[in-house]
Amino acid sequence: MAGPLTGIKIVDLTTVISGPSATMLLADQGADVVKVESIAAPDHARGAGYGNQTFTSVFLNNNRNKQALALDLKAAAGRTALLAVCKDADVVIQNFRPGVVERLGVAYDDIKAVNPEVIYVSISGFGEQGPLSHKPVYDPIIQAVSGLATIQGGSDTLRPRLVRTILPDKLTGIVTAQAISSALVHRLRALEGQHVQVSMLDAVVNFLWSSDMGSQTFVDHEVSQQRAATFIDLIYETKTHYISVSAMANKQWLGLCDAVGHPEWKEDERFKTPALRDRNADIRLQMTQDALLTRTAEDWLVRLEEAGVPCAPVLTRNEMIRHPQVVANQLLFETEHPVAGRIRQARPAARFSRSSPEQRSPAPRHGEHTRQLLQEAGLTQAQIDTLIAQGVAFDSQSEIETT
DSSP states (O other), X not given: OOOTTTXXXXXXXXXXXXXXXXXXXXXXXXXXXXXXXXXXXXXXXXXXXXXXTTEEHHHHTTOTTEEEEEEOTTSHHHHHHHHHHXXXXXEEEEOOXXXXXXXXXXXXXXXXXXXXXXXXXXXXXXXXXXXTTTSOOOHHHHHHHHSHHHXXXXXXXXXXXXXXXXXXXXXXXXXXXXXXXXXXXXXXXXXXXXXXXXXXXXXXXXXXXXXXXXXXXXXXXXXXXXXXXXXXXXXXXXXXSXXXXXXXSHHHHHHHHHHTTOGGGGGOGGGSSHHHHXXXXXXXXXXXXXXXXXXXXXXXXXXXXXXXXXXXXXXXXXXXXXXXXHHHTTOEEEEEETXXXXXEEEOOSOOOSSXXXXXXXXXXXXXXXXXXXXXXXXXXXXXXXXXXXXXXEEOHHHHHHHO
């Protein structure tokens, strides 16, 4: 079965993570994604991080199921070629810094002039306006400004800490993909396109608000300095390995007290209610840690589970990919990439009973489908040859066939 977005064409001008992860999610669900890259400066992810024969894991894991088009958009002929490709696109998406697409002549109004019903998506770091809007942005910068680093530190008075994954980039990708899907539904009903704007800052602040901004929720009653909930996280050391234990409900707390051999904790006035347990979290979690050091992880996981206390082993990356639950979910799959060799990836998280996404193609080479895509856009063979000869377009497939 074809994916639910089969027949939707997306022209993707984005690079690195936020945009490419959004369009790969949609490509995994069946959309035809045309990845447009600069000839001289292709997607930075092609050369960032661990890789094999010019294909990095970052690029492979954010660009499968796409076709690659390489153009020089600074050249008038390159811009004209892109507009031809965009004429029948359902979505055009870019994550240039604000002002760049206007200078290149591929802003919303430029695309709308050749495709009136297009959905045009702009991803930015801080937004289209404001004092920070034109600053260069990377994930740690958004973690800093959004308050995420302070939340991760535990208190306004403690050292801020970064989340050890690029959460703002990947979260922005998910938010963007969802927004594109909503815009497609709107166009289906109202027969009109629109300009969708997503900033990394907006995505992260919205994400944090539901659980981490209680002190800022009640107007005129803001708390200026968050106290630390605890200096211990919910990862515990045992005699053998680390485990995670999370006793949130009263029943789970009572089960934990019995499981660790300290039923007297149930009568301790400091821990009688969830509010008191939160107020005395440091001492409570330290007591729990001291108790858990007395047995092995394997022993504790059995005891805690029998007591109805949520718990799990803390897995390394190598252990995770082989865990029975991951295997049961059929979460990972392996394919043979024509350049990078055999690779392992995670399947799309959402499963559809009537329109299954499929793995159609691996991440493409730079400019791999340039000639094919320009032909589909209506350019003649002679026009394409001229663009390639002038260095305005690049087709790696032609080079491979020539050699």
